[in-house]
Amino acid sequence: MNVLIVDDSRVIRRMIARIMKSIGYETHEAEHGLEGLERLxxxxxxxLILVDWNMPEMNGxxxxxxxxxxxxxxxxxxxxxxxxxxxERMALAFMAGVNEYIMKPFTEENINSKLEILGIGTTV
Known part of the structure; x- marks a missing residue:
């Protein structure tokens, strides 16, 4: 399974990628929304797509x-x-179409619980 991680922070992208790889996902990264659309x-x-809100070029x-x-x-x-x-920001995100919302700082458990809610947990 493929996941796209869109975040302007390399550290955050790598943290999420490590978590996703550990449960069997192949990860792809983008630094901002425009690059994310190109990667898609x-x-x-x-x-699955994990996306930050505050980014240059095109926000989340x-x-x-x-x-x-x-x-x-x-x-x-x-x-x-x-x-x-x-x-209000969370409501805007859900109205725009996100399925789940995680606040930074996050843990591996935060991500796993959201994957479970979405019914797309581990692939291994």
Missing amino acids: QELGRVD LEFVKAVRADEQYGATPMIMVTTESEM
């Missing part, structure tokens, strides 16, 4: 809206992983 086109299909909310508007990727599960903790 290159990959053709992913099984704009990215989520663009993905949801594309027939090919519209149903792809997405988890927003961000420092945004205000209820």
Whole structure:
């Protein structure tokens, strides 16, 4: 299974990639939303997207809206992983189309529990 990690922080991308690889996912990374859209086109299909909110070029909310508007990727599960903790921001993310929301700092257990909720846990 393929996962796309879209975050401007290399450290966060690597942390998420390590977690996802440990449970059997092949990971792909992008530094911002525009690059994330490019990676989606290159990959053709992913099984899950984890995206940050605050990024240059195209933020996570704009990215989520663009993905949801594309027939090919519209149903792809997405988890927003961000420092945004205000209820209004969370509501905006869900209205844009994210399936789950994780606040930074996160743990491996946070990610695993969201995968379980989405019914897409481990692949090994």
